Amino acid sequence: MLSTYDYLRLLPKAELHCHFVSTMRVSTLVELAAAHDVALKTDDLDALLDYEGLPDFLDVFNAAHLALTTGDEIARVAYEGVEDAVRDGNLRYREYFINPDNFAPRGIDYASLIDAVTDGLVQAERDYGVGFRIVAAINRSLPAATAVRMVETVIAHPRDCVVGIGMDDLTPELTEDPLRFREAYELATRHGLKTSAHVGETMNASPWNVVDALETLGVDRIDHGYRVVDDADALARAAASGIPFTCTPHSTRMLSGWEFDPSHRIAQMVRAGLPVTLATDDAVFFKTDIGREYTDALPGMGMDDAQAARIARAGFEAAWCDPAQRDRMLAEADAQILALSALR
Ligand SMILES: [Zn+2]
Secondary structure (H helix, E strand, O other): OOOHHHHHHHOOEEEEEEEHHHHOOHHHHHHHHHHOOOOOOOOOHHHHOOOOOHHHHHHHHHHHHHOOOOHHHHHHHHHHHHHHHHHHHOEEEEEEEEOHHHHHHHOOOHHHHHHHHHHHHHHHHHHHOOEEEEEEEEEOOOOHHHHHHHHHHHHHOOOOOEEEEEEEOOOOOOOOOHHHHHHHHHHHHHOOOEEEEEEOOOOOOOHHHHHHHHHHHOOOEEEEOHHHHHOHHHHHHHHHHOOOEEEOHHHHHHHHOOOOOOOOHHHHHHHOOOOEEEOOEOOHHHOOOHHHHHHOOOOOOOOOHHHHHHHHHHHHHOOOOOHHHHHHHHHHHHHHHHHHHHOO
16 A cells, blocks of 8 residues: 555656756755855755745855856766656656856856756766756846847757756846746747746736736746736636646745645646646755655645646646657656556
C-alpha cells in the first residue's frame, strides 16, 4: 500500500517553471561564493535562506549569479540540480528560465552561458534520463529596449535547446506591465520562438495582466496567473484559450501568504478547467523541491489521486520539446502513473 505522500512524490514530473540559478545546491553556492569573494550574509546554510523580505532574497539570487564565473561551474550547477530533483520528486523533464542579462556583470556572454548549461544538462540527461529545454528570460527591471536586444541575441545564436522566451522579475515601478515588452514578444514570435510570461502573480497584479499576455502578446503559456480567478470574464477568456498555466504553490505561500486549502487560487483554477501544472519557481532558494510542491500542496487543496496525476501529466503535455519526445515522455509517464495507482 503506497501512502499519499509517496504516491505524490513518485508521480513522474515535468517542471516548466524553474529559474536556473535557483536549482543551485546551497552548499555549492557557499563554496563558489567563497572561492570568488562574493559576499553572503552568513555561511550558515539554513540561515542563508531565511529572508526578512524580497530584497533579502534578491541579495542571495544576485550572489548566486556572481558566484558563477566559469563554464565548468555553470555545468556543475546544472548537473547537480537534476540529480537533486530526481531524488526529491521523480523529475523526468525540466525547462529552465535563464536571464542572460544577469550574467553580463561577470562577462559571461550568451552563447557561452547556454553552452555551459547545456553541457551539464546533457550529462545529467545521459545519467538520469531527464530531458530539458531552455527559455531565455527577460528581466523586467531592465528597459524594454534591453529585452529586444536580448531576443535579438537569442535569434543571432540559435541553439536547439533554446525554444522560447519568458519574462520575470518586476518593472522598476514594481509592476508586471506585460505590454511594455510587446516589441520583444513580437520579434520572438516572428522567429518561431515560444513565449510565456510571469503575470497575475500577487494581489498587486491584475487579472487583466493575464488577459493582456494571452490576447495581445499571444503567449503559449502563462507563469503563475493566479489572479485570473478573481474576474469572471478574465477567467472565461483564459479557459477558452486552452493555454496552460505553470503554478508554484510554495511561492504563493511565501510571497502572498495563501494557505494550501480548497479555496487556494490554484485549486480554483483546476476546478475551472484550466490546464494547470506545478513547479518550484525558485526551488533551493525557497526551501522547496519538485516533490514537495505536490506532497505539501495538493492534499490541503483537496486534490485526489486522479487530479494529482492529471496535473503531473499536464506538465508533459505543455512541454516545448519536439512532439516525438513529448509523446514518448507521456507514454512513459502514463505507464508509471498506472503502476503507482495499482499500489494504492
Ligand atoms: Zn518564476
